[in-house]
Amino acid sequence: MTQNNRSLTLRDVSEASGVSEMTVSRVLRNRGDVSATTREKVLSAAKELGYVPNKIAGALASQRVNLVAVIIPSLSNMVFPEVLAGVSQVLEDTELQPVVGVTDYLPEKEEKVLYEMLSWRPSGVIIAGLEHTEAARAMMNASGIPVVEIMDADGEAVDAMVGISHRRAGRVMAASILEAGYKKIAFLGTKMPLDHRARKRFEGFTETLAKSGIEVAEREFYSGGSALAKGREMTQAVLERSPDIDFIYYSNDMIGAGGLLYLMEKGIDVPGQIGLAGFNGVELLQGLPRRLATMDACRREIGVKAAEIIAASVNDNVTEKSVTLTPKISFGDTLLRK
Amino acid sequence: MTQNNRSLTLRDVSEASGVSEMTVSRVLRNRGDVSATTREKVLSAAKELGYVPNKIAGALASQRVNLVAVIIPSLSNMVFPEVLAGVSQVLEDTELQPVVGVTDYLPEKEEKVLYEMLSWRPSGVIIAGLEHTEAARAMMNASGIPVVEIMDADGEAVDAMVGISHRRAGRVMAASILEAGYKKIAFLGTKMPLDHRARKRFEGFTETLAKSGIEVAEREFYSGGSALAKGREMTQAVLERSPDIDFIYYSNDMIGAGGLLYLMEKGIDVPGQIGLAGFNGVELLQGLPRRLATMDACRREIGVKAAEIIAASVNDNVTEKSVTLTPKISFGDTLLRK
DNA sequence: CTCTGAGATGTTCGCGCTAGCATCACAAAC
DNA sequence: GTTTGTGATGCTAGCGCGAACATCTCAGAG
Numbered sequence: 001m002t003q004n005n006r007s008l009t010l011r012d013v014s015e016a017s018g019v020s021e022m023t024v025s026r027v028l029r030n031r032g033d034v035s036a037t038t039r040e041k042v043l044s045a046a047k048e049l050g051y052v053p054n055k056i057a058g059a060l061a062s063q064r065v066n067l068v069a070v071i072i073p074s075l076s077n078m079v080f081p082e083v084l085a086g087v088s089q090v091l092e093d094t095e096l097q098p099v100v101g102v103t104d105y106l107p108e109k110e111e112k113v114l115y116e117m118l119s120w121r122p123s124g125v126i127i128a129g130l131e132h133t134e135a136a137r138a139m140m141n142a143s144g145i146p147v148v149e150i151m152d153a154d155g156e157a158v159d160a161m162v163g164i165s166h167r168r169a170g171r172v173m174a175a176s177i178l179e180a181g182y183k184k185i186a187f188l189g190t191k192m193p194l195d196h197r198a199r200k201r202f203e204g205f206t207e208t209l210a211k212s213g214i215e216v217a218e219r220e221f222y223s224g225g226s227a228l229a230k231g232r233e234m235t236q237a238v239l240e241r242s243p244d245i246d247f248i249y250y251s252n253d254m255i256g257a258g259g260l261l262y263l264m265e266k267g268i269d270v271p272g273q274i275g276l277a278g279f280n281g282v283e284l285l286q287g288l289p290r291r292l293a294t295m296d297a298c299r300r301e302i303g304v305k306a307a308e309i310i311a312a313s314v315n316d317n318v319t320e321k322s323v324t325l326t327p328k329i330s331f332g333d334t335l336l337r338k
Numbered sequence: 339m340t341q342n343n344r345s346l347t348l349r350d351v352s353e354a355s356g357v358s359e360m361t362v363s364r365v366l367r368n369r370g371d372v373s374a375t376t377r378e379k380v381l382s383a384a385k386e387l388g389y390v391p392n393k394i395a396g397a398l399a400s401q402r403v404n405l406v407a408v409i410i411p412s413l414s415n416m417v418f419p420e421v422l423a424g425v426s427q428v429l430e431d432t433e434l435q436p437v438v439g440v441t442d443y444l445p446e447k448e449e450k451v452l453y454e455m456l457s458w459r460p461s462g463v464i465i466a467g468l469e470h471t472e473a474a475r476a477m478m479n480a481s482g483i484p485v486v487e488i489m490d491a492d493g494e495a496v497d498a499m500v501g502i503s504h505r506r507a508g509r510v511m512a513a514s515i516l517e518a519g520y521k522k523i524a525f526l527g528t529k530m531p532l533d534h535r536a537r538k539r540f541e542g543f544t545e546t547l548a549k550s551g552i553e554v555a556e557r558e559f560y561s562g563g564s565a566l567a568k569g570r571e572m573t574q575a576v577l578e579r580s581p582d583i584d585f586i587y588y589s590n591d592m593i594g595a596g597g598l599l600y601l602m603e604k605g606i607d608v609p610g611q612i613g614l615a616g617f618n619g620v621e622l623l624q625g626l627p628r629r630l631a632t633m634d635a636c637r638r639e640i641g642v643k644a645a646e647i648i649a650a651s652v653n654d655n656v657t658e659k660s661v662t663l664t665p666k667i668s669f670g671d672t673l674l675r676k
Numbered sequence: 677c678t679c680t681g682a683g684a685t686g687t688t689c690g691c692g693c694t695a696g697c698a699t700c701a702c703a704a705a706c
Numbered sequence: 707g708t709t710t711g712t713g714a715t716g717c718t719a720g721c722g723c724g725a726a727c728a729t730c731t732c733a734g735a736g
């Protein structure tokens with residue numbers, strides 16, 4: 001418990017307890033046979049000294065690192081923390097531990113973060129998206145480490161993948177909107193060419209509209225700032241340009257909520273005059289004056305499945321290499337049902 | 339770029355490029371003098387092979403680990419991601435890298451996470467709060483690693499600290515409320531005895547009210563669920579019990595926003611009939627129909643300062659060991675100004 | 677033509693720990 | 707008494723890399 005300048009080692013504990021380093025190591029790892037008295041002696045000496053094992057040396061010697069790299073674009077929206085929660089929940093029952101890296105939706109940063117993570121030789125990698133730089137893909141391949149690409153199911157995985165089809169999500173939402181009779185449809189989203197999942201939703205969306213001979217009447221994109229406030233502003237801007245819009249599809253729930261608040265303040269009939277829908281199914285929506293129509297992205301479940309795949313690989317168990325979840329639409333109070 | 343069963347080492351690169359391992363090491367770390375031609379040769383060989391250095395071995399050999407452990411209670415509310423953003427921003431200009439651990443507000447889990455983190459021998463520790471288990475405190479002391487305790491300034495730090503006084507924050511808010519003439523005051527918060535900062539705010543709050551002979555008229559606590567929805571429910575419950583409440587102080591902005599939405603729907607005059615205030619100054623508030631009164635917790639700045647202290651310690655620079663930031667109240671549209 | 681020095685490259689050793697085996701003590705079986 | 711077995715403990719040899727030092731090479735000075 002005293003402060004020391006250089007860190008304690010197994011040797012310090014072994015000297016303090018009068019047994020070999022090996023025995024101390026065994027006690028601290030609960031490995032092999034150690035007599036109860038020795039165990040006690042060692043544990044009390046370790047505690048006395050305030051010894052914390054050096055995992056760096058341990059990992060090098062044993063060639064095992066109980067870390068799982070989780071690489072995601074952002075922590076600041078609600079979506080990835082929930083994926084993380086799913087991952088943590090599963091890993092907590094194993095020896096594995098998640099370590100998070102954030103890419104800010106930048107491919108080069110993703111590559112850098114991946115490199116950094118791989119240099120610690122983790123037991124597995126969980127990484128968002130199917131789009132990566134050539135180099136990133138090569139690293140994952142060459143690493144020999146199990147990799148699970150998550151969130152998206154529209155594309156080819158390096159190793160394993162767990163996600164939903166965003167293209168399909170866009171199509172399903174478009175179909176529901178058309179079915180409800182809306183005709184003049186606006187799309188509001190983020191100005192992020194690198195958010196491939198939002199892009200795919202939009203593609204699926206317009207594709208289905210096109211089949212009914214409908215085009216998106218208005219679109220608007222934002223970047224930065226408070227999503228709720230941006231949802232307001234964009235909704236206002238779009239309605240000023242095209243007052244006859246009868247539906248607005250938002251690329252995420254947060255801006256959808258902003259739009260909803262704006263329309264309600266203006267006394268506009270939702271969903272009679274204008275229908276609304278978002279995407280993600282965030283918990284926040286429960287507290288809104290009206291429940292926004294949305295589509296659950298199965299975030300927690302994706303985290304759970306991905307972690308299970310990694311955990312299985314570590315134990316040499318074979319598992320599904322590709323899991324596609326099906327998000328369910330929830331109509332809430334802002335999208336008429338047929 | 340081909341997949342291999344066991345991981346590549348410096349030796350593989352050295353053989354591929356015809357120079358010694360040491361030279362490869364120097365090239366990859368940009369350390370020491372290496373001729374341009376050799377450098378090229380090595381880099382192309384490394385790239386060809388898809389070699390990723392093993393930081394575990396590197397860290398063991400050099401006794402340096404460029405990681406900073408950041409230990410926080412939660413990722414799911416808006417507050418800690420913003421602290422993290424501040425930390426990352428500063429560390430990005432250094433060789434250091436943040437690694438996040440989450441404690442869920444549980445002291446035992448904090449202790450476990452800390453132990454785990456320290457076993458990787460990071461260059462620094464940034465940890466939320468001043469309250470820790472005896473063992474946790476002992477570990478931090480014994481580690482010889484720079485430690486910055488953040489968010490709170492009401493207490494004793496193990497090593498360094500950066501935060502605000504939550505007691506003072508509660509007092510200042512109480513004073514402003516009294517000054518505006520409110521008398522019948524309710525407090526709504528979280529059911530978390532272990533959230534010491536919320537507790538301290540509440541203590542400061544009641545202390546100042548008491549000096550004016552006022553007691554909190556109603557209180558209500560929640561746990562779990564959507565904060566926005568809980569804010570609604572609790573506000574409704576409290577007003578049903580005591581319809582003459584004229585002010586509600588929420589322990590965070592999210593439940594405050596829920597309350598605000600509820601009151602507006604009910605057509606209640608805010609802040610005429612009932613005033614409201616939250617805590618944190620989250621960005622979300624900008625999109626609300628009215629700006630909620632709140633107090634900025636200086637989250638980003640705390641992250642920045644803490645990271646700066648760690649960065650300075652790593653370079654053996656001396657710095658301030660205790661930084662107390664002063665949050666500013668913002669009256670928004672829900673708290674009358676004198 | 678030799679010497680000098682600085683840049684370029686190589687060698688040795690050990691970081692703290694664990695796998696894999698060797699060894700030891702002691703009790704029960706013969 | 708000797709053997710055998712079993713649980714407890716110790717020893718040795720690296721894991722892959724980098725610090726520190728040793729060595730080599732070659733241009734320019736003398």
